[in-house]
Amino acid sequence: MVRKSLIFMALAGLIFSSCSVSKSARTQRNLFSGSWTLDNISYENNTGNFKSVIFNDAEDICFEGSDWFFRDNNxxxxxxxxxxxxxxxxxxxxxxxxxxxSQNYSSQLQFKFIDDKRKDISGGVGYRLNIASLSEQAMVLKSNVSVEGELVTIVYEFSKK
Structure with missing residues (x-):
């Protein structure tokens, strides 16, 4: 009987620890929390003038000056x-x-679109942006895209409100 309860407790502990968020991810979530302004979008790793539709939503120029809000508790x-x-x-x-x-990337911000009732409206499709830097005052996110077979990195620069 004691052995069964020890095994059960060990399994329960393993399950709970595998579902928990690491201290690093919790710290980053706390830093994201709050209001931000997307100040600038630029492009790296290639030359030329670029115009893009961001997140399958709007042109890059529309995002400059946009307000972003992250609520970490939900x-x-x-x-x-x-x-x-x-x-x-x-x-x-x-x-x-x-x-x-992981071995292939740094920490990433992942998101998908929902409606105002928190229901998925993107059919499970989402976006991931590499977290290049994140502090209490500023963050830089990056995403890699292919343009005519060439790698282009979109750089998103935010400031905390």
Whole structure:
């Protein structure tokens, strides 16, 4: 009887520890929490002028100056694009998480779109951005895309409000 309870407790501990978030990921989640402004989008690893549709939503120019909010206690957030002749303004809601680093990448911000009732509207499709730097005042996220077979890195520079 004692042996069965020890085995059960060991298995329960293993399950709970495998589901927990590492201290590093918790720290990054806490740093994300709050309001941010996307100040600048630029491109690395290639030359020329680029114009892109970001997150299958709007052109890059529409995202500059956009407001982003991350709530860490329920992993939801939103970004708001200002209305203009080039941009369809409004709020876009998402569910987010921090993905642990692996051999192939650093920590990543992962998100997918949801509606205002927190239901998935993206059919499970989401986005991952590499966390290049993250502090209490600023963050830089990067994503790699292929343009005519060439690697281009999109750089997103945020400041905390």
């Amino acid at each position: 992993s939801t957030g939103r970004y708001t694009i200002s209305q203009s002749s080039l941009c369809q303004g409004g709020d876009r809601f998402f569910r987010w998480s921090v993905v642990e680093p």
